[in-house]
Amino acid sequence: MATIAKVVTQTKTEAVVESLARFVTEAKLQVSDRLPAERDLAIALGVSRPVLREALKRLEALGVIEPRPGSGTFLRTTLSPNHTHLVVQVDLERESLIQLLELRRALESEAAAMAAARAPDEAIANLGGLVDQLEDEFRRTGDNPESDKAFHMALYVLAENRLFWDVITPVWEQLETFWQYPLGKRDFAKRTLPLHRELYERIRARDPEGARKVVHRMFEIVEEDLRA
C-alpha cells in the first residue's frame, strides 16, 4: 500500500528550538554555561524576540534552561539536536501513597538487582560506607532520614541507568511530603534497618535475585506499618 506522508508544518518557534540545540552543541556549551542574551540570539537567528522567547519558554518547560533575570539564561542539562524529551504527566491528587510506594518498589527492586549484576566493586564498597552511616545516625538519633535517602539514592546510581534516577527523584519528593503532612513519623526505620546491611551484602555477593527479594521485604514492612 502506498503511504502518504503526513504534512509536517514547522512553526518558527520549533525551528528556533532546533537551531538553539544545534548552536549549543556546536558552541560546546556545558551545563551551567550562559547562553547569549535574548536580543543577540534573536538577531543571530533572524527572528523577533517574542518568537525567540517562546522557544526559550519551551526549553524552560523541559528543564533544559533556566533564565535568571538580570544575569542571563543558563544551561541546566546537556542539549543536542538528537535529544528527545519524554514527559510523564502525573495527577498527584489522585495517586495515593500506596501507588507511589508500589512504583518505588518496582524501580528499586530492579535497581538493586541491576546493581548486583554490574556495579563496579569500588562503588559497592562506597555503599557499604553508607550503611555504616545509616546505622550510626540511627544509633545516635533513633531515626535516619538523611542517610536513608543517601543510601537508597546510591542504589539508583549503582544501577547505572539515568532514567531510573530521573523517575525516582520526583517520586521520592512526593513521598517525602506524604511523610510530613498527612502522616506523622513512622517507625519502620527501626524494623527495616537490618535489611539495609543485608541488601548491601547481597549486592556485594553479586546476587541479583537475593537483592531483589530483600528490597521486597523492606517494602512489605513499610506497607504493613502503614496499614497499622
Next chain:
Amino acid sequence: MATIAKVVTQTKTEAVVESLARFVTEAKLQVSDRLPAERDLAIALGVSRPVLREALKRLEALGVIEPRPGSGTFLRTTLSPNHTHLVVQVDLERESLIQLLELRRALESEAAAMAAARAPDEAIANLGGLVDQLEDEFRRTGDNPESDKAFHMALYVLAENRLFWDVITPVWEQLETFWQYPLGKRDFAKRTLPLHRELYERIRARDPEGARKVVHRMFEIVEEDLRA
C-alpha cells in the same frame, strides 16, 4: 536546626500556567475540547498576549495542548492544578534504548506480579482473549505489533495502579520511535510469542513470582536480539 525557606519568585507566565490549569478544571474541559481564543484568554487573565502565548508554549512543550492555526487551541490531555510533569531527557542512541527497556522491565515485571496478586478473575479472563488475538495476528501476518501492545497495556490495567500506566505510556511511545527509526524491524516477536500465553497462565494461577520471572525471560530475549 532552623531551616530557611527558599525564596520562590513567580513569573507571570508561570502564574498564567496555573490559572489556565484551574480554568480547564473549573470549566470541565475534556480532552480534544477547544480553549478560548488567545486574545480572549489574555484579556480574561489580565495579561498581555505575549505572556499568555509563552504560557501556552510551555503547555505545548509538555504535550498538554495543541494549537491549530485558524481553528484554535485544543486539549490533548486532561489538566488540573494537581498535575505535575516529569521530564526525562533521552538521546536517540542505542544506550538509551537499553535504558528504556530496563525501565520497562522494572515496571512490567512488577505489574505482572501485582496483576497475579489482585486482578479480578473476569479481567484476567479478558487477558486470555488478548493472548488469542496475539497468536492469531501472528499466524496471519507473521508479526503482531497491534495486539502485542494491547496485551502489554492490559497488564498495566490489571495491576490497578494508574501511576504505572502514566509512566509506561510515554515510555512505550518512545520505544516505538526507536523501533522505527534507528533500528529496523526486529524478530523477537516469534521467540517471545509463547511466553505471552505462559505469562497469562501464571497470572491466572495467581502466581506473582512466576509471572515476574516470565516477564524477565521476555526481556532477556529482546535484549539478546538487540545485541545481535
Next chain:
DNA sequence: AACGAAAAATTGGTCATACCATCTGTCCGC
C-alpha cells in the same frame, strides 16, 4: 429551497518597539 462559491470574521503566528525590574560590575569618594 438547495447548493456552491465568494466574502467576511476568527484565530494562531510573527514582528517592531518601548518600558520596567533585577542583577552585576565599575567607578567615585571617603
Next chain:
DNA sequence: GCGGACAGATGGTATGACCAATTTTTCGTT
C-alpha cells in the same frame, strides 16, 4: 583600601499591528 552609588546589561511585560490558515457567513445561481 573599602563601601556605596551609579550605569549598563539582561530577562519580564505591554501595545499594537499585520500575516496566513481556517471557519463561518453571505449571497447569487440553479
